[in-house]
Amino acid sequence: MSHTHDPRRTALDAVHRALGATMTDFAGWDMPLRYGSERDEHLAVRTRAGLFDLSHMGEIAVTGPQAGELLDHALVGNLSALAEGRARYTMICDESGGILDDLIVYRLTDDTSGGHRRYLVVANAGNAQVVLDALRERQAGFDAAVRDDRDAYALLAVQGPEAAGILKQVTDADLDGLKYYAGLPGTVAGVDALIARTGYTGEDGFELFVAASDAERLWNALTEAGAGAGLVPCGLSCRDTLRLEAGMPLYGNELTRETTPFDAGLGRVVKFEKTTNEGRFVGREPLEAAAERAASAPPRKLVGLVAEGRRVPRSGYEVVSADGTVIGRVTSGAPSPTLGEPIAMAYVDAEHAAPGTEGVAVDIRGSREPYRVVALPFYKRER
Template sequence: MTENFTALYAEHQKLGASFTDFGGWQMPLKYSSELAEHHAVRKSAGLFDLSHMGEVWVTGPDAAAFLDYALVGKISAMPVGKAKYSLICNEDGGIIDDLITYRRPAGADGTDTFLVVPNAGNAKVVAAALAERAGSGKEGGFDVAVEDASATTSLIAVQGPKAEEILLRLVPAARHDLVTGLKYYAAVEVPFLVGGSSKDLLLARTGYTGEDGFEIFVANDDAAPLWASVAEAGAEFGIVPCGLASRDSLRLEAGMPLYGNELSLERSPFDAGLGPVVALKSKEGDFVGRSALEAAKEAGSERKLVGLKGLGRRAGRGHYPVLKDGVVVGEVTSGQPSPTLGYPIAMAYVDIEFTEPGTALDIDLRGKAEPFEVVALPFYKRQK
């Protein structure tokens, strides 16, 4: 597999990060203590490099209608400035990726503009699928342009209860309202002080940690200066750089799925508890995977994704069997001790008859049955 390096790789080296391959990218796993990084995000703030994520611009007169066809959500109903979580599925209803789409102001010629952000390992696949679907779906194809800007775009996240205060240090006082007034799952252009000069950057109030936080899209050349500016502004608040290890434990506590673990081509959105994301009723016309998804909803799921709370001290891990009275009834997709809650947690696909909260199950921990209980997701929800 080809190794890719983000524009911030040298910064991570200076900070002493240990690296791991993720979706073909060399990414920081942790800098010192993954537990300390996890707790920093819950209590103050963490700084993440998400530049391995993809950025695909979809523009043109048919952009909204095209994304309605290409994705399972009703993207055309989204107001300018908002973001929407959605899925891109294949014709069989399998999940190619989960992604966030941002609706941006129309271009100078009045045409619609959207930014689609897929996951790291799927970015090229999603960009290719969108380009292919632009030529289908209606006679003559859609009047859209699909531009994969992933190679020239970096993404930096600031997550945690102090995130807003930190970013305000980098924004002129007269424009603070752009940050403080930004709603969850919305985005706006904000002037940031980066490396001694002002840069208009796209700021989104989104994240993957269960905390309040922001994600900032920035050109590769400006990524390192922005990283340094955020780190300096956040120093008095206790901001720390965070790697993939803490990001994984944070998203698991928040009950957020990870592609390749909870989501895959073999699972339908209904299995994963993402049925509300699929606009079968609100969206007229065909979209890729519609017939298969209608059939999957009608048939019901044999297994569904649930949360499992450990009643002991040992944690289940991905692919460990889930048992009921010694019989395998499911499989763990993600699991580890919860740093915030103090007990083991896991997500797992479990036979439908054992998915009610309160159901007692076991996880087979290498030959020993460890007790767990089905609980509602998320495991952790921040106090607002």
């Protein structure tokens, strides 16, 4: 007898349905895929602003006198060196150096009563339990606590060039002083929030962590504040094309347990020079070997591909050379609303990875469609 589990719903589920969203099961959550045209939503974020419900993301609190040391041991980054109010993109790997998930870690204000450090680890929805289990397994010997806070938060994001102007209408927080990859506690539309200048779109923007019970109030206030600036609700579909244009990896596509950070061209997130735990962390030795391979003769590299035609590549499609030899595989592909042509990210053999390489094609259902190799990202906003 099989058992099915209904997907979880965010605190904004009724709002999405009232707006006529197309819903989809994503990582066990019922999430808005789009509200109307995903192209229009995408271009709104690039030119004005978009409002996202990201409450499916997994929040994990790590606190205590040795919270930083635990994270230094469990993750590849040097989190004990992270200043209060700052955030860092990092990864958690297995013993073999394979990526379990990519994460953002926020260093919150210390607990003044106990002098304890406080961190918020934000995992991808589909990997949140894996990350939670790994952190709990790795906490032995450290004076630190790991707490599942997934039910404590709703997460809303305002992304786009008008995001700061919209948010300023509903908060007195110092947004001008808030740097990229930083966060501060504040009040937004009368709601207590962690205001973070982070995002997954390639645009300026903010992610707002609030109590689930406050989510609808905040959504409505942001919608009203953004009406004059062209703010629109946005679903997961345009979030994917936005991050693809920005060259940002997606777990399960560019990042897997079979890839290391160095395979993905993200070796910079691995910090071998940690001062805590005598420099030891989970996966260190395999990652040192991966770093050496990447520096000498990497077998494959992650590159961008831009179509010379109109056919769209999809994840898993083979990349071939002029003589038909398979030289790689597409990890993500979609039409690019900003560029006006299909784009893809792919792992290809190193000798075919240089930008401008000619004679590369993607096998799309038996037809070899010509592509040109370009450097990532495809799109970078003007600052």
